[in-house]
Amino acid sequence: MSQPHLFDLLELRNIKALIFDLDGVITQTARVHANAWKRMFDAYLLQRGQREDKVYEPLSIATDYRRYIDGIPRYDGVRNFLASRGITLPEGTPEDAPGKETVAGLGNLKNTYFQELLQEGGVDVYPDTVAFAGEMRRRGLRTAVISASKNCQSILAAAGLEKLFEVRVDGIVSAELGLKGKPAPDIFLEAVRRLQVKPEQAAVFEDALAGVEAGKAGGFALVVGLDRTSEANELKEHGADVVLQKIPSHTMKNTPQNQVRKKDGITLPSALNQIEALLQGKTPAVFLDYDGCLTPIVKDPDKAILSDSMRHTLRQLAEVCPVAVVSGRDRANVEKLVQLDNLYYAGSHGFDISGPDNMHTEPGGAAAAIPALDKAQTELNERLHQVQGALVERKRYAIAVHYRNVADDQVDDVLKVAQDVLSKYKELKPGPGKKILELKPNLDWHKGKAVHWLLEELELNKPGIIPMYIGDDLTDEDAFAALQGQGISILVGEHDEETAADFRLESVDEVQEFLAALTKYLKK
Ligand SMILES: O=P(O)(O)OC[C@H]1O[C@H](O[C@H]2O[C@H](CO)[C@@H](O)[C@H](O)[C@H]2O)[C@H](O)[C@@H](O)[C@@H]1O
Numbered sequence: 001m002s003q004p005h006l007f008d009l010l011e012l013r014n015i016k017a018l019i020f021d022l023d024g025v026i027t028q029t030a031r032v033h034a035n036a037w038k039r040m041f042d043a044y045l046l047q048r049g050q051r052e053d054k055v056y057e058p059l060s061i062a063t064d065y066r067r068y069i070d071g072i073p074r075y076d077g078v079r080n081f082l083a084s085r086g087i088t089l090p091e092g093t094p095e096d097a098p099g100k101e102t103v104a105g106l107g108n109l110k111n112t113y114f115q116e117l118l119q120e121g122g123v124d125v126y127p128d129t130v131a132f133a134g135e136m137r138r139r140g141l142r143t144a145v146i147s148a149s150k151n152c153q154s155i156l157a158a159a160g161l162e163k164l165f166e167v168r169v170d171g172i173v174s175a176e177l178g179l180k181g182k183p184a185p186d187i188f189l190e191a192v193r194r195l196q197v198k199p200e201q202a203a204v205f206e207d208a209l210a211g212v213e214a215g216k217a218g219g220f221a222l223v224v225g226l227d228r229t230s231e232a233n234e235l236k237e238h239g240a241d242v243v244l245q246k247i248p249s250h251t252m253k254n255t256p257q258n259q260v261r262k263k264d265g266i267t268l269p270s271a272l273n274q275i276e277a278l279l280q281g282k283t284p285a286v287f288l289d290y291d292g293c294l295t296p297i298v299k300d301p302d303k304a305i306l307s308d309s310m311r312h313t314l315r316q317l318a319e320v321c322p323v324a325v326v327s328g329r330d331r332a333n334v335e336k337l338v339q340l341d342n343l344y345y346a347g348s349h350g351f352d353i354s355g356p357d358n359m360h361t362e363p364g365g366a367a368a369a370i371p372a373l374d375k376a377q378t379e380l381n382e383r384l385h386q387v388q389g390a391l392v393e394r395k396r397y398a399i400a401v402h403y404r405n406v407a408d409d410q411v412d413d414v415l416k417v418a419q420d421v422l423s424k425y426k427e428l429k430p431g432p433g434k435k436i437l438e439l440k441p442n443l444d445w446h447k448g449k450a451v452h453w454l455l456e457e458l459e460l461n462k463p464g465i466i467p468m469y470i471g472d473d474l475t476d477e478d479a480f481a482a483l484q485g486q487g488i489s490i491l492v493g494e495h496d497e498e499t500a501a502d503f504r505l506e507s508v509d510e511v512q513e514f515l516a517a518l519t520k521y522l523k524k
Pocket residue numbers: 289290291292296297298299300301302304326327328329330393395400402404433434435436473475
């Protein structure tokens with residue numbers, strides 16, 4: 001059975017606060033810690049073994065680190081691991097010189113190594129957590145970071161994340177307050193106490209087994225286990241309510257159609273001269289429709305040629321922010337029309353995606369529809385080739401039956417043929433457009449999903465990025481709806497229905513004016 005979506009769980013359980021562990025959840029310092037521990041212990045065990053004429057098993061990051069050290073206070077880690085090798089040392093004091101043969105002395109040496117490795121390699125973050133925490137804060141949830149590490153503040157500073165969390169309960173605070181280490185829930189309970197919420201109103205995000213156990217023991221409303229190291233079952237067994245390999249972006253949760261706000265496009269404010277207000281200090285990830293947005297609608301689809309000046313504008317824009325063309329056209333066709341290799345292209349309404357560095361993927365899973373599309377294409381060609389003006393345009397994952405150039409009294413006949421052919425294939429479904437009826441794979445995939453997919457894949461789901469979608473057609477409504485409340489959506493001209501866009505531009509010329517102004521603003 002599939003797990004409920006994280007955002008549904010947060011809503012259902014009325015979560016008001018989110019408590020994030022640091023290492024392995026926010027930052028990727030677990031590896032740095034593990035290496036520092038290994039460097040310290042292996043040298044100590046070697047030296048001790050030589051002294052005692054004995055061989056001690058060196059530290060295994062895969063097993064010993066996870067079992068005895070990960071997620072617990074530093075000196076406890078020293079004691080635990082040494083016990084696994086049958087060694088007991090005097091406790092010493094926190095002031096012991098790094099390397100002194102005491103629990104504290106070895107713990108201090110590990111910390112010296114950790115600082116050195118941090119300086120050398122910096123800190124990598126998990127972008128999924130950073131984007132999620134930022135988004136949830138903007139939505140009014142409270143956030144705290146917890147860590148057994150006394151280096152928590154310096155790690156957050158190195159990663160530029162100090163402001164993301166309202167409360168920090170780390171190894172220093174724990175020592176001051178005498179908080180027990182995980183799997184005791186003390187550190188989490190102190191975080192919610194400082195945020196002034198109850199554990200039953202808070203969710204814990206943890207990657208360590210001792211951490212999920214602590215969350216469970218603390219009576220938290222939701223314990224999310226982050227499976228960064230293929231331990232899904234163990235995380236569940238130790239108390240995780242849900243296990244995720246990565247935190248999905250909020251935009252991955254589609255707004256149900258009945259919750260999408262729609263308006264008459266004509267009433268929307270113009271996006272021109274609004275750039276600063278629209279961006280809210282962020283960098284846009286720009287998604288652009290092709291026909292009717294970058295080129296005017298023309299009678300013959302082959303004549304919808306991109307102007308050199310629009311190409312120049314797109315080239316300049318792509319130098320300052322990510323740009324994708326999301327089109328109903330065949331992906332290879334739209335790539336050829338645009339002729340820019342620093343853009344991403346989603347063709348066949350998002351089923352077929354390419355990008356720089358030979359990126360090519362088909363995320364909607366439409367390959368199984370190809371035989372049905374092939375047969376439908378043959379039949380449509382046979383039945384429509386004699387209708388003056390009718391055009392059957394095959395894309396890899398769709399067929400557009402064009403009737404723009406068909407005499408008014410024959411349009412119905414063309415549509416009937418298209419619907420009749422469509423009815424023969426359960427693999428296909430109809431899709432509307434401007435003077436076209438499309439036969440598309442019968443799958444829950446569309447331009448909006450492709451935009452989400454690209455945001456996720458290109459790691460653009462982060463606080464500093466705002467998605468922007470510009471389009472003119474009914475198929476662009478899926479993308480507008482998908483970005484509602486989460487990005488900027490701009491309708492070009494008009495179509496026959498109400499729109500989920502928030503702004504408008506009158507024409508392809510205005511699109512170009514807007515994109516040029518956007519580029520200029522971003523270059524400042
Ligand atoms: O998603 P888009 O990039 O906007 O593509 C939508 C369809 O665009 C093309 O058809 C439309 O533009 C033609 C040329 O201006 C016009 O003749 C036709 O009436 C419009 O529907 C394209 O031919 C289709 O494959 C796309 O699905």
